[in-house]
Amino acid sequence: MPRLFTIALLLVVAFPAMVLAQLTADSPLRTQIEATVVSDLPSLRELYEHLHANPELSFQEKETSARIANEMESLGYDVTTGVGGHGVVAVLRNGEGPSVMVRADMDALPVQEETGLPYASAVTATDDQGNEVPVMHACGHDIHMTVFVGTAKVLTELRESWRGTLVMIAQPAEERGAGAKAMLDDGLYTRFPRPDYALALHVKNDLETGKINYVKEYACANVDMVDLTIRGIGGHGAYPHQTKDPIVVAAEVIVALQTIVSREQDPIDPAVVTVGSIHAGAKHNIIPEEARLQLTVRTYSDETRERVLASIERIATNVAQAAGVPDDLLPTMDIRDEYTPALYNDPALVDTSVRAIGIMIGEDNVVEGKPTMGGEDFGRYGREEPPVPIFMFGLGTIPSERLADYEASGQLPPSLHSSRFQPEPGPTIATGVKAMTAAVLNLLVP
Ligand code: ZN
Ligand code: ZN
Secondary structure, eight states: HHHHHHHHHHHHHHHHHHHHHOOOOOOHHHHHHHHHHHHHHHHHHHHHHHHHSSBBBTTHHHHHHHHHHHHHHHTEOOOOOOTTTEEEEEEEEEEOOOEEEEEEEOOBBBBBOOSOOOTOOHHHHHHHTOOEOOOTTTTTTTHHHHHHHHHHHHHHHHHOOOEEEEEEEEETTTTTTTTTHHHHTTTTTTOOOOOSSSEEEEEEEEEEETTTEOOEEEEOOOEEEEEEEEEEEEEEOOOGGGGHHHHHHHHHHHHHHIIIIIIIIIISOEEEEEEEEEOSSSTTTEEOSSEEEEEEEEEHHHHHHHHHHHHHHHOOOOOOOOOOOGGGGEEEEOOOSSSSSOEEOHHHHHHHHHHHHHEEEEEEEEGEOOOOOOOEEEEEEEGGSSSSOEEEEEEEOOOOOOOOHHHHHHOOOTTTTTTOOOOOOHHHHHHHHHHHHHHHHHHHHH
């Protein structure tokens, strides 16, 4: 036992030490990365402004993926397009060694941009329902793609310094929680080298430029969309005794659902049950046949997820029964397929990556973040059997002076998905490329 412990300790210490040796604050490798990022930045800014001005909705990333495929081909990567829709897989084999996957997402949102920037989007597109909608990169996926290309460039130029296989993937439809699944279903882990590790980053609206942040273990939640249909017996609003009113049952169900989090859930294991939509009826004096509810349900562990979903069904069924709804008209619950699994950052991968990033951008610029109940389908890449250790870190986008102004005026900086979200491209891209390059090299340095 003590011997095993010693060996484990040696492994833990020895692994990052190799990197420390090559990537110290004043090492040639670090200087080379700095210099490459400085010389690449003007062309990366151009790429960013192009992507920002030409956003595409989820599942429509045709031009975006063509541009990314082009960039990667010109860098000498082995590029496959059309993986899981508009997904792009670019592979660089560079000798014996581990395989590291880096992922960027490509889709934008139906938001009318209001930043007033010279490269602001004026693009509109037709959504799934056939509506003409404005489109904006309001979640910073344009930054992600630019950092992705920048990292690919640096790692190509540094290929003498590392051994292994790089699998760079540009994913469609993250905002719909569908792109990761589509790429995996299309053979991402079988047609291409299976990764030993997977890395990604996401912009942060409230973190200053030059910094990155990280969360160990659960960082984002399981996201379920649930459709709950409460059925009854309709009739005239003046004769409620001849009906089973689904609106009253729905109202009681909504109130009773609040007890899942407040009374059934362990207070230190977070969960969210939000009824975001309720639709029933057409007129003042008609009791309708049904009420339709749409819920978002957020949890971390699989067990909690299953328990919370079961509670929703149990409560809906029993409230309806208590109201005398006949057995053949009890509520129906549909859990949609577009489920996004929780994002679990592998603690060992976080530790070693954070150390390498700290050497590259300065330890003070690496800060611990907070987990959220938001969703991010990057988590799915870690859940295939056998599991792949994954790590997504946060990238600061707002200059410290701008953050200070917001704070002084008691305002919050515009959130992600806001029409006014405005990352500062230069320092954001530079820090992103340096951080991601350090994290990748840390796993590929021989
Ligand atoms: Zn988003
Ligand atoms: Zn996003």
